[in-house]
Amino acid sequence: MRPTILTLFxxxxxxxxxxxxxxxxxxxxxxxxxxxxxxxxxxxxYDSLAxxxxxxxxxxxxxxxxxxxxxxxxxxxxxxxxxxTNADIIKIVWLKKTITxxxxxxxxxxxxxxxxxxxxPRVIFGVDTDAGLRQTFSEYFKIQVEPANQRLNLTESRxxxxxxxxxxxxxx
Numbered sequence: 001m002r003p004t005i006l007t008l009f010x011x012x013x014x015x016x017x018x019x020x021x022x023x024x025x026x027x028x029x030x031x032x033x034x035x036x037x038x039x040x041x042x043x044x045x046y047d048s049l050a051x052x053x054x055x056x057x058x059x060x061x062x063x064x065x066x067x068x069x070x071x072x073x074x075x076x077x078x079x080x081x082x083x084x085t086n087a088d089i090i091k092i093v094w095l096k097k098t099i100t101x102x103x104x105x106x107x108x109x110x111x112x113x114x115x116x117x118x119x120x121p122r123v124i125f126g127v128d129t130d131a132g133l134r135q136t137f138s139e140y141f142k143i144q145v146e147p148a149n150q151r152l153n154l155t156e157s158r159x160x161x162x163x164x165x166x167x168x169x170x171x172x
Contacts, residue, residue, distance in 0.1 A: 027086070032093035034141065035081040037113040038068045039103050042086040049109065057109070063127045064110045070130035071137070078143055092121045114140045 031037055040061060041049065049057040068084065075082050090101045092115045099121050101113060108125035114137070115121040122140055138145045 026088045028089040028091060029083075029085045029087035030091040030093065030098070031083070031113075031115065032117060033081060034079065034116045035083065035114075036075060036137065037090060037092075037115070038064070038082065038084045038110075039090060039113065040064060040084070040086055040110045042088075045086075045109070060110060060127060067128065067130045067133060071133045074134050074137065078137075078141065080137070080141060093117065094121055112136075116141055 027042075029037075041057075046057060046061075049055045065084075068082075072082065088103055090103060090113055092099045092101070092113060094115060094117060101121075101123055106123070106125045110127060111123060111125040112133075113121055113123050119140065124136065128136065134145070137143065
């Protein structure tokens with residue numbers, strides 16, 4: 001009889017404690033290899049921020065997605081995977097260890113995680129332009145990018161004539 005009463009008592013205590021607590025679902029995503037993880041808010045966070053006056057969340061997310069999309073050809077050309085996540089916890093496999101990053105503890109609602117399984121993963125908060133992102137990727141992944149002035153022959157002399165006959169430019 002005693003074990004039954006004790007079991008009943010524990011069931012009631014556990015049940016009452018569960019009712020008083022709000023269930024929180026924490027999403028986790030795990031990545032490995034050469035990858036750029038773009039992270040941003042989940043729907044609940046977005047809804048909360050969108051209610052705040054002058055939060056600028058729509059502009060931030062639009063810019064973030066725009067530039068993330070613009071760098072996709074660069075990443076693909078250098079065999080770097082990319083993904084977008086709103087997971088609360090991001091895990092990166094590095095040197096046979098798993099590094100855990102809690103997105104909520106950051107300085108900004110959006111950002112990126114860089115990982116190549118060789119160097120220590122790098123977390124960058126905020127929005128950057130496509131040119132800034134390509135520079136960051138080149139530095140982290142040790143990508144040799146040909147400077148713009150080497151792609152064009154800027155020492156080549158050219159003359160452009162106006163229909164009236166005068167020369168507008170001699171060198172580019």
